Amino acid sequence: MKFGIVSKGDERSNRIQATMKQYLTDFNLEYDETNPDLVISVGGDGTFLEAFHQYIHCLGSTSFIGVHTGHLGFYADWTPEEVEKLIIEIAKTPFQIVEYPLLEVTIRDRDGGEENRFLALNETTIKTAEGSVVFDVEIKGSHFETFRGDGLCISTPSGSTAYNKALGGGIIHPSLEAIQLTEMASINNRVFRTIGSPLILPKHHTCMLKPLGNKRTFLIAIDHFTKNYNNVKSIQCRVAKELVRFARFRPFPFWDRVRDSFVADDDV
Numbered sequence: 710m711k712f713g714i715v716s717k718g719d720e721r722s723n724r725i726q727a728t729m730k731q732y733l734t735d736f737n738l739e740y741d742e743t744n745p746d747l748v749i750s751v752g753g754d755g756t757f758l759e760a761f762h763q764y765i766h767c768l769g770s771t772s773f774i775g776v777h778t779g780h781l782g783f784y785a786d787w788t789p790e791e792v793e794k795l796i797i798e799i800a801k802t803p804f805q806i807v808e809y810p811l812l813e814v815t816i817r818d819r820d821g822g823e824e825n826r827f828l829a830l831n832e833t834t835i836k837t838a839e840g841s842v843v844f845d846v847e848i849k850g851s852h853f854e855t856f857r858g859d860g861l862c863i864s865t866p867s868g869s870t871a872y873n874k875a876l877g878g879g880i881i882h883p884s885l886e887a888i889q890l891t892e893m894a895s896i897n898n899r900v901f902r903t904i905g906s907p908l909i910l911p912k913h914h915t916c917m918l919k920p921l922g923n924k925r926t927f928l929i930a931i932d933h934f935t936k937n938y939n940n941v942k943s944i945q946c947r948v949a950k951e952l953v954r955f956a957r958f959r960p961f962p963f964w965d966r967v968r969d970s971f972v973a974d975d976d977v
């Protein structure tokens with residue numbers, strides 16, 4: 710089996726990366742940065758996002774696992790103290806694969822139809838540097854509302870505990886193939902009216918955002934990457950055909966992670 714390791718870059722994470730690389734190589738596993746079967750992320754959920762985007766070209770043949778060197782992560786569940794155990798598991802055990810849905814985002818340009826397609830593990834957010842965004846929101850080909858406000862967030866189930874949660878969105882179990890649309894400070898008055906609640910769309914229900922008026926430049930984030938897009942004609946969001954694979958050597962129940970991260974520690 711071929712493996713790759715992505716480190717957060719701090720001293721502790723780099724040390725764990727070096728140890729894992731050495732021991733796994735000693736177990737005759739091959740270190741391959743280009744096309745690994747297993748990608749180990751060492752850091753936090755932010756590092757996991759980096760690792761995901763670094764290996765986005767081989768999602769169909771690569772599985773991911775995370776060691777967290779900070780607080781408990783949603784994507785990284787192994788602690789630095791468990792690294793030796795994890796190395797043995799990786800070297801000896803065929804692992805189970807759990808798959809989570811992803812978000813597909815297609816940004817189309819007004820002038821020549823340039824089209825950029827992205828996959829997000831957490832979410833996309835659409836904002837503007839100045840004033841409000843104004844969009845026609847279409848769902849499954851029908852006009853749903855005209856949105857005016859700070860922006861919109863469209864998240865995956867596994868991203869529902871990230872930015873989406875801070876916006877009042879619901880937490881969705883990643884076994885559900887869905888995306889969630891949450892508002893950022895919508896303007897609601899006699900002229901503009903939005904639903905005001907998060908919307909959860911099933912697979913194959915596409916959400917299309919079409920800018921209104923002259924403002925066509927948007928700050929669009931795909932997970933942790935943010936970029937300015939000019940002359941935007943539409944932004945299309947739907948559940949992607951691709952999935953992300955996680956290597957599981959032991960159970961890692963989603964609701965336990967939610968409880969441990971947001972509710973309480975049983976020991977307190």
Ligand code: NAP
Pocket residue numbers: 752753754755756758779780781782783784831832867868869870871872873875932933
């Ligand atoms: P960051 O601003 O340095 O960190 C954002 C925080 O979100 C970190 O604590 C990170 O955990 C955590 N996080 C990432 N994915 C998560 C998930 N699926 N569930 C729960 N928590 C999660 O940015 P970053 O590290 O580059 O990560 C980018 C992400 O930040 C975006 O995808 C977005 O979801 C999130 N974000 C959140 C807010 C907000 O909550 N108001 C605002 C902007 C962006 P670690 O510490 O383990 O890395």
